[in-house]
Amino acid sequence: MQMADADSRPTLADVAARAGVSKSLVSLVMRDEPGAGAETRRRVLKAADELGYHPDSRARLLRSGRSRLLGVVFGIQHAFHVDLVTALYTAARDSGYELALSAVTPDRDETEATTGLLQDRCEALIMLGPQTPAHALARLTTRLPVVVLARGVRGADVIRTADADGLHLAVDHLGRLGHQRIAHIDGGRAPGAADRRRGYREAMDASGLSRHVQIVAGGLTEQAGTTAARALLDQSHPPTAITVFNDRCATGVLDVLLRGGKRVPEDVSVVGYDDSHLARLAHINLTTVAQDVHTMTKLAVARAIERIEGADVAHRTIVVPPQLVIRGTTGPATT
Amino acid sequence: MQMADADSRPTLADVAARAGVSKSLVSLVMRDEPGAGAETRRRVLKAADELGYHPDSRARLLRSGRSRLLGVVFGIQHAFHVDLVTALYTAARDSGYELALSAVTPDRDETEATTGLLQDRCEALIMLGPQTPAHALARLTTRLPVVVLARGVRGADVIRTADADGLHLAVDHLGRLGHQRIAHIDGGRAPGAADRRRGYREAMDASGLSRHVQIVAGGLTEQAGTTAARALLDQSHPPTAITVFNDRCATGVLDVLLRGGKRVPEDVSVVGYDDSHLARLAHINLTTVAQDVHTMTKLAVARAIERIEGADVAHRTIVVPPQLVIRGTTGPATT
DNA sequence: CCGTTTTCCTGGAACGTTCCATAAGTCGAG
DNA sequence: CTCGACTTATGGAACGTTCCAGGAAAACGG
Structure with missing residues (x-):
């Protein structure tokens, strides 16, 4: 009849046989549902324990549909x-x-x-x-x-x-610090990039800095940041502040600035985006827009x-x- | 009859009904097993796609035991x-x-x-x-x-x-470049750290640089790298080369060096470990020991x-x- | 003492697969 | 033709659960 194979795991049926009850009853007991007598419950649990029974989650999930x-x-x-x-x-x-x-x-x-x-x-x-x-x-x-x-x-x-708001925060902060030539290194087609670009433009307009708007093509990586930063520094009137699509890209920017002999923030201010663990590192210590x-x-x-x-x-x-x-x-x- | 409920996901039976074949045949086709004609196979796959059918792995593994x-x-x-x-x-x-x-x-x-x-x-x-x-x-x-x-x-x-070998490679490379004061920033209790420490010591010994052996407590993070690097630079005779537990830690070291006005590699050489994507970034461009x-x-x-x-x-x-x-x-x- | 509820329990039908036994058709060889 | 061998297809029994309809016995209220 029902024998617990040595090699295969015991099932409900094995426990039921050993405790002398039906499968359904064992199922109830295992799920701790009402509907079983105290004495029987004990007997079932004992049998289950002796057999080392553990419910099979796949079968359980299959049947319950969840x-x-x-x-x-x-x-x-x-x-x-x-x-x-x-x-x-x-x-x-x-x-x-x-x-x-x-x-x-x-x-x-x-x-x-x-x-x-x-x-x-x-x-x-x-x-x-x-x-x-x-x-x-x-x-x-x-x-x-x-x-x-x-x-x-x-x-x-x-x-x-609210990515647009995020860039408002960044630009306003820089504005209060007296910056005018504030550039933005964007994220291209990455999710959120369009909103951040728009936010940057709006904020610059709102601060009366429309004529200083400058958007440079960036991306998600350090690599993209370095390329964009070099482009900005090559100008005759480089910006005094840069908002960057994300933190990772911003570290690329920071690196170019440092190697180019620019001091941060004395010569150029940088704001990142995401507040990823990167930004928090003591030696990067990046001002950034935190997503919650x-x-x-x-x-x-x-x-x-x-x-x-x-x-x-x-x-x-x-x-x-x-x-x-x-x-x-x-x-x-x-x- | 067999209707694909709007709310519940399609099953083998639904696909079978739509393609006008048996469940078993659909099962064969889905598993890409031989035993179905080319034309039928196509019809079944089409039906499955139209219904958006995906096999239920729970049922599958319940039955097959795998x-x-x-x-x-x-x-x-x-x-x-x-x-x-x-x-x-x-x-x-x-x-x-x-x-x-x-x-x-x-x-x-x-x-x-x-x-x-x-x-x-x-x-x-x-x-x-x-x-x-x-x-x-x-x-x-x-x-x-x-x-x-x-x-x-x-x-x-x-x-x-072979982590020890990895540090042999690093130290030998630095040795050939003429470095003598080669330090090691270790990984503490991290996996592999002990072997790398040992490899560093052995290689230094083998190169006759035993008296220049210097191991500083580091870790896995940029943070750990900055702390260790500062400790090294504060010395009267700072090392001219540093081997670091991993790339991430090494970027922390690089940062401290750059900010401290040291040029890399003119003043100090740095070798990382792992060849993670970090090391490959153009602006980091880290010499490193690659794990395969x-x-x-x-x-x-x-x-x-x-x-x-x-x-x-x-x-x-x-x-x-x-x-x-x-x-x-x-x-x-x-x- | 009889109906009604409550408590405890059972059997069997799902769940969506895979696997096995078998059958119908096709084809080439004897 | 008839036989076997192959290819293509089918139906139904598992797998180990949960869930549902019900049934027997005990408890309760009048």
Whole structure:
């Protein structure tokens, strides 16, 4: 009859046989649900313990139709994504859901990363700064709830920072320090770059500095920062302050300045974006616009779970205010 | 009849109904097994695509008793781990196994990361520079195959770089450039640090530079690098060359040197370790000891699969030779 | 003492796959 | 033709759970 094989794990049926009850009853007891007598309950637990029984989560999940899994698609090379994932773990900790990570690498695109998560039957997807075109995202949302972080897109739930406001903060700060020739090194087509460019322009206009507006093509990497910085320094009237698309790019800028014999912030002020761990390092000590990672991830998890549990309202965009973190790379204008 | 519910995901049966074939046949096609005609195969794939069907891995592995999952435990904050994970995806690509990522964060320790993977029924674990004590690792290996990357430990399969050799390469290179006062900023208790310290000592001895041996406490971060570098520069006779535990720490060192008015490599040469993407950046351009990420990850995946498929030999350590990558931070000694 | 509720328990049908046994058709050889 | 061998397809039994409908026995209220 029912024999617990030596090589295969014991099942509900094995425990039931040993305790002399039905499978259903054992199932109840294991889940700590009411409906079993005190004495029987003890007997079942004893039998389970003796057999070294552990419920098989795959079968459990299969039957109950739930995986309690939140899929996360992220770029493992992006410092800021790493910060977000770290915070997501914390945010998900007490929600009753687990995180399933799927990385985008130079050799593994977003489609592949997403497919993997779908096979794991994640109940919702949290995508960090996805590059997937809007229509493909829209198609995804018909299959399962999708929360997009750090990129604005129609047809999905979005949590993002008020990037334009972020550049207002940066420009205003520099303006108060007396800077006029404030340049911006942008992020090209990266998520958020357009908003930051717009914010920069608006803020310059609002401060009456329209004629000093100067936008240089940058990118997400140190490399992009060095190239852009060199271009700026080669001018006859280089800027006295630079706002940069993100921290990583800003470290490239800093490096060029230092090597070019410019002092920071005495000769040139620099403001980054993200407040990634890079910016906090004592020797970089970068003034930067902080995205509220804690709030964003908390909201993302909450939103995903709301969707899973049936909230069926229209997709909503939540915009989180940024905050300026003043450190050592900004100072009074001297020119 | 069989209707694809709007709210529930499509199953094999749905695809079968739409393509006008049996569930079994669809199953074959999805697994890319022989036994289906070319025309039918196409029809099935089309139907699956139209429905947006994705196989349910839980049901799949419940039935087959396998998960075909390799669990990866890694520190998401470590640049080098990120490089390794990236390469692991590539290495696993054609093996028939998938990767399940579980990150260690400041808020989520290795035990937690490991437990998660065990519940997912991974068939083997690949652990990157784990801090878990040896006896706990040993207990793990009784439950499933464990491959340890970038850390030497008894009682498990280990793939690591010949770290001592790495420092031989670095010191010899500096020696040939005429350097004598070559210091080492170490990695404390980090995996590999002890070997690198030893390699440094041996190489100095072998070059007849024993009396110039100087080891300063460092660590894995930029922060640690800055502290150590300051300590070195404060000396009456500062070294003309520095070997550093890893690239990240080395960037901290570089920063202190630049700010202190030292030119690199004219005044001081610096050698890093790992050849992480950090080192390759044009403006850092760090001479460094490269770990052969490609080979290491390939071996790790192969080893894990061998174990899964029953190889029951003793645990083995595979040591991969490092390679010196000469870039711009090393030059002839001038003192 | 009879109905009604409550408590404790059981059997069997799902969940979405894979795997096995088998069948129908095709083809070439004897 | 008939036989076997191959190819292509099918139906149904697992896998280890949970969930649902129900049933027997005990408890309760009148």
